[in-house]
Amino acid sequence: MTTTVTTTEAAVRGRAITIRRVRTHNLADVDLTVPRNRLVVIVGVSGSGKSSLVFDTIAAEAGYQLNETYPPFTRNRLPKWTRPDVDHIDGLTPVIVVDQRRLGGNARSTVGTITDTWTYLRLLYSRVGTPVLGESNRFSFNDPTGMCPTCSGLGEIVVSAVERFLDLDRSLAEGAILVPGFGNGGYWYSQYADIGSFDADTPLREWKPAEREALLYGGEAAAALGHKPPDGYEGVVERFERIHLHTSDNLSERKQDVIRRFTRAETCPDCAGERLNAAARAVTLRGRTIGELSRLEIIELLEFVRTIDDSRAAPVVSALVGRLEAMVTIGLGYLALARATTTLSGGESQRIKLVRHLGSSLTEMTYVVDEPTVGLHPADVETMIDLLERLRDSGNTVLVVEHDPSVMARADQVIEIGPGAGSSGGRLVFQGTFDRLRTADTPTGRSLRRDIGRGHPAREATGRLTIADACRNNLRDLTVRIPTGVLTVFTGVAGSGKSSLAAELVDQYDATVVDQRPVSTNRRSTPITYAGIAPTLRRMFAEHNGVPASLFSANSAGACPTCTGAVSCTSTSPSWTDARSSATPATAAGSPPRCSGTP
Known part of the structure; x- marks a missing residue:
C-alpha cells in the first residue's frame, strides 16, 4: 500500500x-x-x-x-x-x-485597518482632500483628533434595550422588573414598590401607559402621577444607565453580563456609523468623503482610486492600488474597508492574512x-x-x-x-x-x-422557518422560507451573503451554532473537559480507588506540581500507585515518571 x-x-x-x-x-x-x-x-x-x-x-x-x-x-x-x-x-x-482562525479583534478592527488600506486612504485625504486638515491622524477613528466624540470612534453607541426590562404579565411583587437588583427582594425594589406611586400587586399590562412610562423614565411622566414620587426619584432606565453605563469604574463580570443582556448597539446618531468627527467627515475628494469610500465594495473603490491623478499623492495612490488589487485577486473584492473583522468568516480571515504577503x-x-x-x-x-x-x-x-x-x-x-x-x-x-x-x-x-452519486432520496420537510426582510451586511430585504426537519445547504460564491443569512436565522429563531471559532481559549481545556466527559471519568476512577475525584483533575489536587497542570513541561510528577491508601499523592521509590504533557 x-x-x-x-x-x-x-x-x-x-x-x-x-x-x-x-x-x-x-x-x-x-x-x-x-x-x-x-x-x-x-x-x-x-x-x-x-x-x-x-x-x-x-x-x-x-x-x-x-x-x-x-x-x-x-x-x-x-x-x-x-x-x-x-x-x-x-x-x-x-x-x-x-x-x-477568525481575525476577531476588538470593536475598532476593520478590513481597512487590518490590511493597512485605511492607512493609505487616510494619507490620500490628508494630501489632496479639501478642505485641508493636515496630518493623516485627523482621519483616524482610533486617534482622539479624528474620532467621533459621541461614540469614541466605534460607530455605534450602547443604549438600553428597554423592551427587555419588564415582564408585563407580572406585578412588581411578582418580579415584573427583570433587571437584576430591581425585582422583589432586590436592592432597588423598594424604590418602586414601596413609594405609594405604583400598584405593586397588579400586572403591569393592566397599568395605564403613563404609569409604565413613569416607572421606566421618571421625569414629567412621574410628576404627572396621582401619587407623585418622592424627590430624587429615578426611573428604572435612568437608574440602570447611571449604575451600568455612566460609570468609569472597572465593571465586574456580573455587571458586564447585565449590560450584555439589557442593552443593544445602535448606529451613532452623530457620525451615522462613520466613526469620524465632523471635521474629518466634511473633507471630500472628487466629491466623496472618506466615509463614503470606506463603504464601497473594494472593487468599486479600486476603480475610483485609479482615477486619481495628482503628483502630490502618486506614491500613496500606487501603494493603495497595489493593496486593493491584491484583495480583489484573492476574491475579496466584495468586502468594504468599513466591514468589522469580527463579522468575517474563517475563510475570509485566512485570505486577508494572505494579502499581507502577496507584495x-x-x-x-x-x-x-x-x-x-x-x-x-x-x-x-x-x-x-x-x-x-x-x-x-x-x-x-x-x-x-x-x-x-x-x-x-x-x-x-x-x-x-x-x-x-x-x-x-x-x-x-x-x-x-x-x-x-x-x-x-x-x-x-x-x-x-469513487463515483459520487446521490445517496438517498430527499426527505419531506416538516414545516418552514421564515426569515423576513433580512438586511444584514449585503442582504437586500431578503425573505426566505427554510424547510424544517431536513438538511438544508446554503450555497453561493464567496461574499454572496450565506453567512449573513445564517446569522439572521440564528437571531430570529432558537438555533445552536457550530462554527469555525476555537472551542476554547483556555490552555487547560482538552477534548474531554470541553465535551463534559471528564467529571464522569474522574468519578469512576475515584470510586474504583477510594480516593477523592480531585486527584484526577489537572486543575485541582491531581495537577503536576511543576507545571500545575498546564501541560507544558516534562518534569517529574507524582506517582499515583499509592492513591488508594492516601488522599495525598505519594512519590514512588526510584525515578518517578515524567509529566510529558499529561497534566
Whole structure:
C-alpha cells in the first residue's frame, strides 16, 4: 500500500526539508523529505497526522529555532513554540502560518485597518482632500483628533434595550422588573414598590401607559402621577444607565453580563456609523468623503482610486492600488474597508492574512496554509490556487493541508499521511504526483476514483422557518422560507451573503451554532473537559480507588506540581500507585515518571 519517494531532484541539490523519525502526537517514526520551493499538498483522513506533521513539527521547529536567534528579552515576548519529538530535522526556513482562525479583534478592527488600506486612504485625504486638515491622524477613528466624540470612534453607541426590562404579565411583587437588583427582594425594589406611586400587586399590562412610562423614565411622566414620587426619584432606565453605563469604574463580570443582556448597539446618531468627527467627515475628494469610500465594495473603490491623478499623492495612490488589487485577486473584492473583522468568516480571515504577503519581497519562506478552500464556492477555488502558486513562484515553499482534489491536481507533490486516524494513522502512505495518487491504493486514491452519486432520496420537510426582510451586511430585504426537519445547504460564491443569512436565522429563531471559532481559549481545556466527559471519568476512577475525584483533575489536587497542570513541561510528577491508601499523592521509590504533557 505504501508508495514513497525517498529522493527528489530538489533533495539531491540539498533544497529540501529532511525529517527523520518524527513521533509528534500519532506520527509513527516517520521519515520524510519535503522539496522546497514547491507547492506541496498534505492529505489524509481527519486525525491521520497531517497537522501534526505540518504545524506541530515543521512549523513548530522552525518557529522555535528562529526565536532562539533573538535575545532573551525579545524571546519572552514572542509566541512560544513546543519543540516536536523528532530525531533529526534540517533544511528549514522561516515559517509563516496562515490558518483559518477568525481575525476577531476588538470593536475598532476593520478590513481597512487590518490590511493597512485605511492607512493609505487616510494619507490620500490628508494630501489632496479639501478642505485641508493636515496630518493623516485627523482621519483616524482610533486617534482622539479624528474620532467621533459621541461614540469614541466605534460607530455605534450602547443604549438600553428597554423592551427587555419588564415582564408585563407580572406585578412588581411578582418580579415584573427583570433587571437584576430591581425585582422583589432586590436592592432597588423598594424604590418602586414601596413609594405609594405604583400598584405593586397588579400586572403591569393592566397599568395605564403613563404609569409604565413613569416607572421606566421618571421625569414629567412621574410628576404627572396621582401619587407623585418622592424627590430624587429615578426611573428604572435612568437608574440602570447611571449604575451600568455612566460609570468609569472597572465593571465586574456580573455587571458586564447585565449590560450584555439589557442593552443593544445602535448606529451613532452623530457620525451615522462613520466613526469620524465632523471635521474629518466634511473633507471630500472628487466629491466623496472618506466615509463614503470606506463603504464601497473594494472593487468599486479600486476603480475610483485609479482615477486619481495628482503628483502630490502618486506614491500613496500606487501603494493603495497595489493593496486593493491584491484583495480583489484573492476574491475579496466584495468586502468594504468599513466591514468589522469580527463579522468575517474563517475563510475570509485566512485570505486577508494572505494579502499581507502577496507584495512581500521576502523569498525562501515556508508558508503553511490550513485548508484554504474550506467554505469556498467551486468558482472561487481557482482564485485561491492561483494565489498559492504566486507565493511559490516568488521563491517560497508552500505547504497546504487540504482535501480538495482541485488543489491536489495543481500541486507539485502530494503527501498522504494515514492510512487511518489516531493510532491507525501517523504513517507515510504516499508521496508523489497527483496522477500517481489517483491510481494509488490509499484511502485518498480510492476516494478520488469513487463515483459520487446521490445517496438517498430527499426527505419531506416538516414545516418552514421564515426569515423576513433580512438586511444584514449585503442582504437586500431578503425573505426566505427554510424547510424544517431536513438538511438544508446554503450555497453561493464567496461574499454572496450565506453567512449573513445564517446569522439572521440564528437571531430570529432558537438555533445552536457550530462554527469555525476555537472551542476554547483556555490552555487547560482538552477534548474531554470541553465535551463534559471528564467529571464522569474522574468519578469512576475515584470510586474504583477510594480516593477523592480531585486527584484526577489537572486543575485541582491531581495537577503536576511543576507545571500545575498546564501541560507544558516534562518534569517529574507524582506517582499515583499509592492513591488508594492516601488522599495525598505519594512519590514512588526510584525515578518517578515524567509529566510529558499529561497534566
